Amino acid sequence: MPRIFNFSLRHSSDKSFSEAIIDQMCQDLAAESDVIIAQTKNALVRVQCYEGCLQLIQKAGFSLMLFIMECNEGLKMELIMRLVPNINVIRTLYDLAIDTETIFAALVQISSQKSTKKAAGFLMEKIASLVDFAVSFDSLKAKTPDIQNDLSHFRRFVAVNAAVSNQLESLTDAPLNAMSFFVADHCPMLKVLIRAIECAMTKEPAAVDVSAKIKLRARDRPKDGRPMMNYLRAMTGAIILYDHTAAHGAFGSKSEVKIKRCVKELVQWKQNGATTELLDTIKYCSLHYNDPSTPEKIRTLMNK
Template sequence: MGKLLSILRNPNSKDVDVFVDFENAQPTEQEEVTYRNVENVMQQAKAVLEDMQGYKGATVEIREAINNPHSEEAQQSAWEAVQKHVDNLKSYYDFSKQIESVVVLLLTDLCSGNMTSMEHLEQQQALFRQFAQVLDYTLSFDEAKMVTPSVQNDFSYYRRRFNQLRMKADNSQMEDDQGMTSEVQGRMSLFFAESRPMMKCVSDTTSRFVLEHDDIPLENITETLAKMAAICRVMITSTVYRDRLVNNDTVMFILRVMVGVLILFDHVHPNGAFVKTSVIEMEKYVRVLKQHAGNTNLLDALKYTSKHFSDSTTPESLKKTFA
């Protein structure tokens, strides 16, 4: 099992000075069932992400159809072109539903029971690693989607054209070739309309988890998320820990995970992550992102995907650090 080394714990500090083996942590016997269930889903993540990153779309054909609204040939050409991509779009949406189920499994195991948050993260580090992989995928998917406007444009055209064909057929229950009803298309349309759809999916799922699992104290969840964020920050700022990382990409992986758990904390904590009294101490995280995240949009993701950043309780001095 990948080793979680607890080097120093100061009970009066909000920092957690540990090294988590995000690269190699393996499940214990107690983690095995959940780990395998999650692994079955996450094995698909790389393929879905690469498909999203390589998405080309039907921009040319759709533009031609819009510029020639009375040309049936142009409309048919655009319809045929966009149909080739609908399976891809449906797979992105369907996978978001699987991600939701995985988030629930992991939060249940990492936040329930009699163990403290640190005991969970120490003794269930393989599940912590999987939760980190979910957040890494989530933010990576959203980064790719934000620079691929053809995703939303393609589906908007597809849905508009499908409704035209449905009206011609006078069949309100008509399904397309992929078996999607108008209702399913509506949900997909809302999903792709979000600038960061996968993060919204995960944050909404986490918020529902809090509401639907009143047997798990809210403090268990917020403390676990806060500890996760602190671990990530310390691993980035400690040269000793960074030198232990084998893969060059792991630093960005940890930064994405850090931002992801901060966003989730802000969504589920009643006061959010930005208030002056928050255990999070957001200024430290902003400094880390500015120093180590380069030109990535992680700082924007934290700012615009959070729930409480724009609240009046967020100090103006903190808001200025995001500039």
């Protein structure tokens, strides 16, 4: 679990001392961020390689009454032995989401506070990496309904098989309700980042603008290949985060995201199918896209 950082250095009279402390905090936060980012890469592989238990569940005739009355003990144990590793994976993903929320809130706060944002400029790369991960994760999760299916059936199993569930203490003590809400959301990891920004905003209102800065770092724009997709995913996520956390949203004239420029860039890559899903993500995961105030030109461009 990442540490919760406190960035209240505004009242220090020793400028050089304050700068040294801030620099050390930024370095520590960068190191902790790197640990989380490494875990996010493993998480994406786990979701990509996830094998659900649907066939075995169907073989078991898994409805609540059928499972109690007809399913033999051998089949019960076979099913639970298949489900347990998958539930462990889901628990790992859920725990990572909690850690990601903590570290992201810290990154956003330190990158927006006046006394620290200059020193923390290099941390924008960490923020962009986590936004890229969130968009990638939510896309993969949406294509893997077995995750939600397995968790749902595991919860039913635990509810009606007390004798076996007592042997699964490490899992039955897991926050199954919270895990269920997490995997049921259509954009769970982006929601985690939204909560993190909202948390940072309670301490530093300027935190709302950090997501917009991801797009404004045009000098870091890659030229081609896979890094370009990382950039486009981060930009897509930044639009959604800003739209959820800024009072005026991302699509109006007051938006700091420069939405028209962003959409044009996404549409440019749409021809080879690279960004069709990203444009759909903006449509369905944003908060204000369907508002009457969204310019018709933006809608037309999105559907081009």
